[in-house]
Amino acid sequence: MQLPVLNDTPSPAEHGAKGGCSASSCGTTENQMDTLPDSIREKVQNHPCYSEDAHHYFARMHVAVAPACNIQCHYCNRKYDCANESRPGVVSELLTPDQAVKKTMAVAATIPQMTVLGIAGPGDPLANPERTFETFRRLSEEAPDIKLCVSTNGLALPDAVEELSKHNIDHVTITINTVDPEIGAKIYPWIFWKNKRIKGVKGAKILIEQQQKGLEMLIAKGILVKVNSVMIPGVNDEHLAEVSRVVKSKGAFLHNVMPLIAEAEHGTFYGVMGQRGPTPDELQDLQDSCSGDMNMMRHCRQCRADAVGLLGEDRGDEFTLDKIEEMDIDYQAAMEKRKVIHQAIQEEMDSKRLEKAAKAEQHKQEPKLTTRPVLMAVATSGQGVINVHFGHAKEFLIYEASPEGVRFISHRKADQYCGGDSTCGDGESVLQLTIRALAGCEVVLCSKVGYEPWEMLEAAGIAPNGEHAMEPIGEAVMAVYKEMAAAGKLDAIPEALRANA
Amino acid sequence: MAVSIIDLCVNCFACEPVCPSNAISEQKPHFMVDPKKCTECEGDFPVFQCASICPIEGAILDSFGTAINPPGSLTGIPPEKMAEAMAELQSH
Numbered sequence: 054m055q056l057p058v059l060n061d062t063p064s065p066a067e068h069g070a071k072g073g074c075s076a077s078s079c080g081t082t083e084n085q086m087d088t089l090p091d092s093i094r095e096k097v098q099n100h101p102c103y104s105e106d107a108h109h110y111f112a113r114m115h116v117a118v119a120p121a122c123n124i125q126c127h128y129c130n131r132k133y134d135c136a137n138e139s140r141p142g143v144v145s146e147l148l149t150p151d152q153a154v155k156k157t158m159a160v161a162a163t164i165p166q167m168t169v170l171g172i173a174g175p176g177d178p179l180a181n182p183e184r185t186f187e188t189f190r191r192l193s194e195e196a197p198d199i200k201l202c203v204s205t206n207g208l209a210l211p212d213a214v215e216e217l218s219k220h221n222i223d224h225v226t227i228t229i230n231t232v233d234p235e236i237g238a239k240i241y242p243w244i245f246w247k248n249k250r251i252k253g254v255k256g257a258k259i260l261i262e263q264q265q266k267g268l269e270m271l272i273a274k275g276i277l278v279k280v281n282s283v284m285i286p287g288v289n290d291e292h293l294a295e296v297s298r299v300v301k302s303k304g305a306f307l308h309n310v311m312p313l314i315a316e317a318e319h320g321t322f323y324g325v326m327g328q329r330g331p332t333p334d335e336l337q338d339l340q341d342s343c344s345g346d347m348n349m350m351r352h353c354r355q356c357r358a359d360a361v362g363l364l365g366e367d368r369g370d371e372f373t374l375d376k377i378e379e380m381d382i383d384y385q386a387a388m389e390k391r392k393v394i395h396q397a398i399q400e401e402m403d404s405k406r407l408e409k410a411a412k413a414e415q416h417k418q419e420p421k422l423t424t425r426p427v428l429m430a431v432a433t434s435g436q437g438v439i440n441v442h443f444g445h446a447k448e449f450l451i452y453e454a455s456p457e458g459v460r461f462i463s464h465r466k467a468d469q470y471c472g473g474d475s476t477c478g479d480g481e482s483v484l485q486l487t488i489r490a491l492a493g494c495e496v497v498l499c500s501k502v503g504y505e506p507w508e509m510l511e512a513a514g515i516a517p518n519g520e521h522a523m524e525p526i527g528e529a530v531m532a533v534y535k536e537m538a539a540a541g542k543l544d545a546i547p548e549a550l551r552a553n554a
Numbered sequence: 555m556a557v558s559i560i561d562l563c564v565n566c567f568a569c570e571p572v573c574p575s576n577a578i579s580e581q582k583p584h585f586m587v588d589p590k591k592c593t594e595c596e597g598d599f600p601v602f603q604c605a606s607i608c609p610i611e612g613a614i615l616d617s618f619g620t621a622i623n624p625p626g627s628l629t630g631i632p633p634e635k636m637a638e639a640m641a642e643l644q645s646h
Contacts (some may be wrong), residue, residue: 123566131609242630245607317639325631325639
């Protein structure tokens with residue numbers, strides 16, 4: 054059985070040049086989820102990780118119950134644990150299944166928009182089958198209104214499919230960085246397989262076979278599969294379009310290409326050996342080149358294995374073990390409340406989707422611009438509106454405005470991966486770091502901007518804009534784009550380029 | 555004749571279920587091998603199971619006190635490269 058995948062019937066626009074409109078979610082109208090079959094859309098419409106739209110409204114959490122791993126990846130260091138770090142594989146406290154269940158229910162009762170519980174490590178969830186499945190089993194009984202997800206490197210996946218299908222789990226994420234064992238050997242130094250540590254190409258080959266087999270088995274069971282890939286320049290970057298084609302043909306419904314995070318202080322192989330991560334441009338180009346083949350996910354925050362809250366925020370501190378111990382949770386009452394809130398959010402999302410569609414229809418009727426695309430950064434804390442002060446933004450969402458409409462490109466962290474000492478590293482201020490993170494953007498939209506950052510942004514060629522506070526992101530970005538066009542700030546695309554677009 | 559786990563252990567649980575003799579248990583501050591139970595996998599496997607899944611170089615020693623996974627053997631990071639990176643970090 055093969056699940057229908059987005060972009061199965063590519064529109065002519067999808068073959069456009071980069072910088073134009075190459076994704077199915079182009080235009081201010083089409084949400085990537087609108088083109089999904091109803092059965093899948095129903096499953097993902099309130100899943101913040103799977104739906105770009107939903108991630109503005111719904112929250113997720115990870116519980117760190119799975120410490121053991123059965124492989125080594127060159128971007129991972131099993132020794133690392135830092136409260137200031139936000140990246141996969143990092144956690145502060147390991148939980149037993151019982152503690153995880155308590156924590157999940159405490160969060161679900163306190164943050165009713167939390168819809169999804171994932172197990173993502175800090176090791177491999179399926180290399181800890183007892184702890185992982187005990188957590189899932191109890192949650193599907195005690196908190197049936199929570200969606201359960203798991204992510205895995207795939208090595209132990211074929212043996213786990215049967216058990217996964219028994220619980221309330223309808224989404225599995227497999228990290229597949231390659232389908233070529235030679236490339237695999239440059240990413241995975243070893244695997245533990247059948248009572249032996251197997252190194253190099255031989256180990257990578259087994260891992261790849263298990264991943265592909267597990268993927269096929271999940272699809273056959275009707276479980277949705279998302280594929281994560283880490284983009285490692287010079288290692289698998291040119292190969293990931295092939296990975297996208299392969300996993301799509303087998304029925305994965307979403308591909309998430311993430312940038313490598315590698316710093317010497319993380320103590321990882323790539324970090325210490327000076328392997329660089331991709332630039333935002335390189336990542337966007339790759340995502341665009343894969344998107345002709347497959348629905349791409351661009352809003353992933355690469356969160357910690359114990360993250361709590363909306364994507365991009367972490368409220369883990371409110372739910373430490375000693376704090377949840379003191380909470381008295383009436384989950385039946387909480388479920389009632391959650392249901393009402395979820396319905397209200399759904400209604401709001403539906404009405405916004407209709408509004409967006411109407412706006413886009415209107416946009417289509419207007420004379421088409423011939424101006425070049427522009428990247429804009431937006432400060433938001435959710436609800437799909439511009440509602441964060443520039444200085445308070447921990448991250449920015451990057452949108453591209455073009456004559457085709459507005460599309461979401463990525464998010465960028467304001468202060469990169471460290472939330473610690475503001476002057477660590479090479480002595481740049483947080484403000485300087487933030488401005489550097491916005492490279493390539495010509496406008497930043499936020500609810501307010503202070504005097505000092507205003508001047509620095511202008512000096513860096515980024516126009517600060519606080520005129521669209523509380524407005525929907527797509528509309529505001531398009532309005533600013535049109536103003537820029539009207540003011541003659543956007544050179545027309547040369548005729549030759551347009552012919553290829 | 556027994557292996558031992560030393561304080562480099564990061565408590566990842568990986569070794570505990572693969573031990574054929576149930577010699578490994580969760581202890582504070584880190585997992586420990588019961589030397590009375592450890593058989594060094596003799597009769598069960600040709601290689602130490604705990605040391606074959608352990609991700610941390612130097613965390614498990616053989617009965618002579620030698621690291622079964624010496625520096626660089628698991629991560630592929632040459633020890634001098636690691637030392638360089640750590641020295642660089644400490645100078646900040």
